[in-house]
Amino acid sequence: MTASENNVEYTLKQIEITPTVSAAQNACKLCAPLGAALVYKGIRGAVPLLHGSQGCSTYIRRYLISHYKEPVDIACSNFGEQTAVFGGAVNLKLALENICRQYEPSLIGVATTCLSETIGDDVPMFIKQYLAGQTAASVPPIVHTSTPSYQGSHMEGFHRAVLATVATLAARQKETEAAGVNLFPGMLSPADIRHLKEMTAAFGLAAMVLPDYSQTLDGGLWESYHRIPAGGTPVDAIAHAGDAAASIELGHALAHVAETAAALLDERFGVRAVRLGFPMGIRHTDAFLQALSAVSGRPVPTVYREQRGRLLDTLVDGHKHVNNIRAAVYGEEDLVAGIVAFLTEIGIHPVVCGSGGHSRHLTGVLEDLVPASWRAEMTVLEGADFTAIETAVAKAQPDLIIGQSKGYAMSRRLSIPLVRVGFPIHDRMGGSRLLHVGYEGAMALFDRIANALIEQRQDGSEVGYTYM
Ligand code: SF4
Structure with a gap:
């Protein structure tokens, strides 16, 4: 199958859905x-x-x-x-x-x-x-x-x-004018949820964030045992979800699903649904902030303009380390799409994109995100297990693998560095504190990607060096 876009011929023959098999070997999804x-x-x-x-x-x-x-x-x-x-x-x-x-x-x-x-x-x-x-x-x-x-x-x-x-739970409780925002962040880290809440609050918006495990699953030290940890979305706030001015729902693949929380609130109570990809990288963080600006009627706060400037400066400083690098990305569909969106902004070619999810939206989402001239080299695996993903990675021989910790065995066998993102991360500290979203999340991810590549070159150098 071929197609033409911007006068560039590309082929989709490598974009495939894995055939149905009788058993998964090391599933790339959880229950x-x-x-x-x-x-x-x-x-x-x-x-x-x-x-x-x-x-x-x-x-x-x-x-x-x-x-x-x-x-x-x-x-x-x-x-x-x-x-x-x-x-x-x-x-x-x-x-x-x-x-x-x-x-x-x-x-x-x-x-x-x-x-x-x-x-x-x-x-x-x-x-x-x-x-x-x-x-x-x-x-x-x-x-x-x-x-x-x-x-x-x-x-x-x-x-x-x-x-x-x-x-x-949700209802329309007040007769007053709709106000505030419902934020459905998707499956992100506690650090991500905290950052999204800060961004929303910076626009003066009261937000019902569902779910909010930023404290319940990343809280402080207890002096005495609590049966239920503090934090989380108040049940009362969910009950008022019908009073919000808008719902912002995040997830590239989720945006193609008909029955979601934001769609339901729109249908039942007329709460406007704004459905976006994960705010990872520049474009999608811009889109998230613009959505908050539109709902609140306020301009993007200076603090985020400054963060954006620092991110651009970081990308300029480090572009030589990442440009034209080839990467394999795997995990949940929305996370894979979010990471790929960012990779395309920094010149890294996603050559294998794999997910155990089987919504059948991932391939289309990635076609929209990845430049046409790069797609001929890209293999997309939906509903895949780690055996299928490793086979594709071994064939593509990328410079880098990006995904959760269950891919470590593959990374070790193939001697390709792994940058850990998402869930689960069982072989490192700090999984709940990983920041993926916003300009700050992009900066953190960029540093980890660039440093993984630098480290591999440094370790493989015959003479070794301590200055770049
Ligand atoms: S997939 Fe989950 S719910 Fe199903 S049997 Fe296994 S652990 Fe239980």
């Missing part, structure tokens, strides 16, 4: 309830409840704790053999009662595991039956997200949980 649990961890006073077996909740706790280095309580309805045969209604009711008694939560977020989905548990009906026997004051709101992992990745679980939370 869907993990994404939902992450969203619930970003709601103030909430407790996530996995409806399924203990192994699922243990795996998710282990993954989240290892990355965020914080205590992560996730309740479980504890399926056994009998539950698998007769259904989980009794277990779910008992789990809800235990959580209410032990945690006194402001919200319980239920996510279903593969087993409960496979046996066909009617969880909405179970919750309805449970609530029918309670007084309104005795139980918090209960949000249910359907998250069969065989139908999606942790990203689908994440976005479905955001949508389910908004669909359950």
Whole structure:
């Protein structure tokens, strides 16, 4: 297949979707309830409840704790053999009662595991039956997200949980003029969420940020044990989401999904939906700030103009280290797209782009982001596992790999440096503090990319050098 754009002929033959295989080898995605649990961890006073077996909740706790280095309580309805045969209604009711008694939560977020989905548990009906026997004051709101992992990745679980939370709680509470903004940041780091909140506040906008795990999963040292960590989006604020002047929803691939939290608020309450890619790199940070400027009616604050200037200066200083470098990028679709958008701004050619996500939007999104003349060399893998990604990387022989820590084995086997981004990062400190967004995030990412390349050249030098 060929196409012409700006008089440049390019071929799309290398852009492919991996064929369906009977088993994934080392999946490049995580389980869907993990994404939902992450969203619930970003709601103030909430407790996530996995409806399924203990192994699922243990795996998710282990993954989240290892990355965020914080205590992560996730309740479980504890399926056994009998539950698998007769259904989980009794277990779910008992789990809800235990959580209410032990945690006194402001919200319980239920996510279903593969087993409960496979046996066909009617969880909405179970919750309805449970609530029918309670007084309104005795139980918090209960949000249910359907998250069969065989139908999606942790990203689908994440976005479905955001949508389910908004669909359950949001209303139009005030008759006064709409004000403030709903911000749906997508699956970014706690440092990213903090930075987005600072940027929004700099425009004088009151923001409902969902989820907000910037404190719950990256908090300070405790002097005494807290059953539920401080921080998170207040349930009341979510209930007022219908009063906002606009919703800003971030994610390149998510922008192509019809049913999202921002779309629902637009449809139900007329809250204007602004759907953008992750604000990574110059263009997409510009777009995010312009959106905030349009919603608030205020100009972009000086502090961000200054940060933009420092970023441009940094790129000029270091362009010789990165220009015409070839990179492989893998991970969640929105993150891959965000990273690729930035790489194209600094002269790095993305030659392999892989994701375990299978929304079928990634290829189109990347075609829009990558210059036509570069695409002939670009292989895009959707719904891929690490075996498929490593095969493509070994063939392309890029200078650099960018992705989460599960790609370390590939990087080691191929002797190609790995720059760690996203989630999970299990073999380094500071995963929760990695900043990807904004001009400052771009500067930090640029330094790490340039330094990884410099380090490899320095280590490979016969004489060694201490001055560039
Ligand atoms: S069985 Fe399903 S829900 Fe449980 S850990 Fe595995 S993928 Fe996740």
